[in-house]
Structure formats: structure tokens, C-alpha cells
Amino acid sequence: MLRTLILERLESILAEAGYDFEFNIEIPDEKFGDYSSNVALIGARYFKKPPIEVANYFVEKLNSDPLFSEINVAGPGFINFKISKEYYHDILNEILSKEDKYWKPDRKGIKIQFEYGSANPTGPFTVGHGRQLIIGDVLSKVFKFLGYDVTREMYLNDAGRQIRLLGRSLWVRYNELFGKAYDLPEDGYKGIYLIDIAKKLKEEVGEKYVEQWNDDIEKFFMEYSVDNILKMMNNTLEKLDNTFDSVVKESSIIEKGLVDEVLEMFKNKNLVYEKDGALWLKVSELINEEDKVLIRSDGTYTYFMTDIAYHYDKFLRKFDKVYDIFGSDHHGHIPRMKASMKALNIPDKFLDFILHQFVTLKRNNQIVKMSTRSGEFVTLDELIDEVGKDATRYFFAMNDINTHLNFDLELAKSKTVDNPVFYVQYAYARINSVFEKAREKGITFRLKEDLEELSKDSELSLIKMLDELSFVLKDLTEKLSPHILTNYVYNLSEKFHSYYAKEKILDVENLSLSNARLNLLKALKITYEVVFRLLGISAPQYM
């Protein structure tokens, strides 16, 4: 990776001079060079000399280095580097040899977990879940690619009072089918999907439960509704190509006795008390927030209680690092969860949260209202059916997670240049068609040969960009946002299309140049395949 090579050289010069501080290697405007560094600007106050003088000191030391074809100092004291052609050829050769391993660092299996898509199994996934699922999936794929030992986990709140409401709601819908009218419980579930499940139940058991209600029947309705909703959810996940390594049910956490264990630890630390018949955690003693209920006055556990136990379980499972991916509406949960972890003597670094902002759907420039009323566009499933898997995934990955996401349905469906998914996939398809054309013209492709023929700035610049994928992936693991990768592949496509329009790849009059360019395209193809795989979208040979 070029950045590291430059960094190492500058650092060793610094060490020689007896200094050690942080500085940057960046890609500047192309007219300045391939890379630039602010080492002299930062270093001025260490060297106690003007930045330009410091810069010149570095240039002198590096002038005979074969890595660079040109070094100069500009502006307030930036050092600009031009990488030698030969070195670019080496990089290309290496990518063609190692393929996707070129971007994989040597890393030991750090155990890391992403929790996302967690939901009450009380209804189908919403569009908001969609964004979270894609963020979690892409981050997981990238970390896995980089050698981390990644677990993708979904947590299901299958135990609380919400599920009881769900069961009762289904029972009401079921009775409706027999002309028996009951009121849906307050805060019950009104979605039409329960009517469908009720119909299925009617077919299976007939009138067995009409106007019948007791604890056993309640339990049956709870389980039946959850089972069927989980089927719906899994169906949606399949359409998205989104698989989890592990699904943990809230009920299993309780059954394993983890709640009791955590409560015991809190009691030993004198962190709980009773009030109004409920059990409270002294959050106010840990941080500047209100105390919270752990056990309700009716004896049931709150979400907070079981979530602490669940995260204690994660700790026992010996993850080095755990990320919870939430919608921003859950941000209030974060400080008290962190405080709880501290109270359980779990290191502060263990748990971190990735928050994403909301999604707005737009159709013909109008905001699509997403309410629970029937007939309106609410579910992730409907979205995938309308725009397809690739567009769904790409669009959800496209924005910085900290900004609201405007999902333009017409744009996502359009098969034109405006649609970024088609733009990047078209670039890939185009590469394949060039290889096809080469065969037609009788130009044989010889891998890793004639690379020295590549000398245009546009060609070297493309190679540089392929090399940059390493940095992009590292950047993504720090910013924890998938848009870094969609931006990269979009920019790469711009560069490729531009190159393609300007230079003729296949020229029967110049076979060695043609072959060199085919090698460049081959490396691009490898890169596209890696990126598409990480984004979870398809790599079409033709479109």
C-alpha cells in the first residue's frame, strides 16, 4: 500500500532527527502530485524552523529514492510526491497475482460482534430496519474480509408484554373471522398481517379457539403469532441476502438465569432498591440520569433489565468488542447501558453503539407517508419487491449513517445514468464486454505481461485507486459507515468510464499495448468483484 510506504520513509527520517509525532499522507489535487504530506507543516514547531525549510530537509533525504519519480515542496510547506511508473507496474502485477488477498492485511482473529436488526417479533421489518440491516451486514462483511472473527447477531424480544399483546391481537382477529367481535387491546397490533396469520390459523384448527380464552390458549396464540412473524422476517432477510450467524431470544437469556445473576451482582453493590412495588436500578448513582425500573410491579422484567443481562452474556462469550447498531431514536438507552456495564466491571471499551438516522421514502418528489394504516407503504418487503435487492442494498448503504436518508423510489428503479447502482454495475459489465470483444478480434490475453506499456497518467491513476482500496476499508472500519465504500466504487467507475472514452483498449495494430490495458481491466474487474461482494450486490456480466 503506497500510503504506508511513504509514511514509513517519512517516519524513519523523523526518527533519525529524534522526533516522533502524528502527520498525514493524503491524496491532493492531481496537479500537485500523487500523494502529499503535511509532515513539514506539523514538524515546523518541533524542528523550530519554517515549514519550507523542514520540507526541503525531507526532500533532500528522499531524492534518490526509487519509489518517487518527483518530489517537490509547494504552498505553505506541503511535500508532494509523484510515484515512479515502475512502481505502479509492480502494484498492478501484485494485484493480478494475489487478487483479493492484495487488500487483506495480516491480522489475528479479533473476536468482534455486531448486533443489528434486533426487533420485537411483532410485525414485519420496516424500512427503517432495512437501513440498519444493510449497515450491519456491510460492516460485518468488511471486518470479516479484513481478518476479524465476526459474529452477526440479532436479538429478539420474544418475552415481554408486547408479545402478550400480540397474542391477544391475533386472537381478536381470529374471532373476527367467525363473526365474533372483540376489541383489540389498547396498544394492540392493528397491522393487516395479523389478519393473514389468523386466516392461516383458521384453516389449520377450524373453530377450536373461538370465544375460548385461558392461560394455555394465550400461550398458544403468543407462540403461534411469533413463529409466523419470524417466518415473514426470515423471508425478507432471504430476499436481501442478509444472513445472521446467531439469533438470540430474550427468553433464553432469562432461562439461562443471567437476569438473576446480574441482579445478584447489583444487590451486592447496593445498586438496587424497591419503590412502588417495583425494583429500581440506581442509575443516578452511576451517571447523571434518572433511576430506571428493572422489575415492574407486576413482576415482569423491563427491556432494560434483560438487555443488561444479554450484554453480560456477550461479555461471558468473550468478545473483544461488541457493537450495537440502533436507530437514533434509541440513543437515550446508551448512557445507562454503558453505566450498567461499568457496574458489572466490564471494561468501557467492550461495548460501543452505532447510531443511524432515519429513512424517508420519496416517490415523484413526494414524501411517502409511513404509518401503520393499511394500504400505505411501510414494509421492507414491499420496498425490495418494488426496487429490487441491489438497489435496496446500495441505497441504504449510500449515505453517511449520521445523516437522514432520502430514498428516492423512482431513482432506485430507473435504468439510467442517474441511478448510481446502474452506473457502477454498468462499468463492470463494460469491462466484461471488452474481454468478449478481445476474443472476437483474436487478441489473446496474456496475464501479467506487457505491463510496462502502461504510461498514461489516467492509467497510473487508476492503479493508484485500486491500491487505495486498502485505505478505504481501513477508513470504513473507523468511521463505521458503509457510504465510504459506495463512494469509492462510484468514483472508481467515473475514472474508468472516463478512461474508456478517451483511450482505445483494443488495437490490433498494437497488441502489446492492448494486452497491457487488458491487464489493467482485469485488475479493475477483480476490484469490482471484491467491492460488490462486500456491498452484497450482484456483479452482472451483461445488463
Next chain:
RNA sequence: GUGCCUGUAGCUCAAUUGGAUAGAGCACUGGACUCCGGAUCCAGAGGUUGCGGGUUCAAUUCCCGCCAGGCACGCCA
């Protein structure tokens, strides 16, 4: 009221965590294959980065104060 996120071209978004003249796409104006895929490319125009201070060689980025929008402040999850 308190806390978190956001505010960048008419619209949708970037900006290498403090770097050089703030960049793309759409829309607008004008151009380019008898040719490897015109689903593409090239050029032009478009900006007081919400407002006001501060920190320094350098601020869209960091700090403070306002303004506007979103979200959260439950014995919901």
C-alpha cells in the same frame, strides 16, 4: 426545558477526522462515435459551508453563543 444528530450549489449528497482554488450526480446550457456497449464521455455556469464570535501557519471540520429541522427524555422496546 435537558441530551443526541443534522444544516454545504435550485435538488440529492461528498470532502482523505485541521490542509492547498470546498467536490460529484441530477436539473440547466453547449458539444462527442460509420469506431472496444451513447445505460457512456467532454466543456460551461452554479457557493459568504444556517448566523455571529474564538483557537492557528491553515476551520465545512475543533470550542462558545444563537437560529432552524429530526429524535429522545415511560413500570414502551
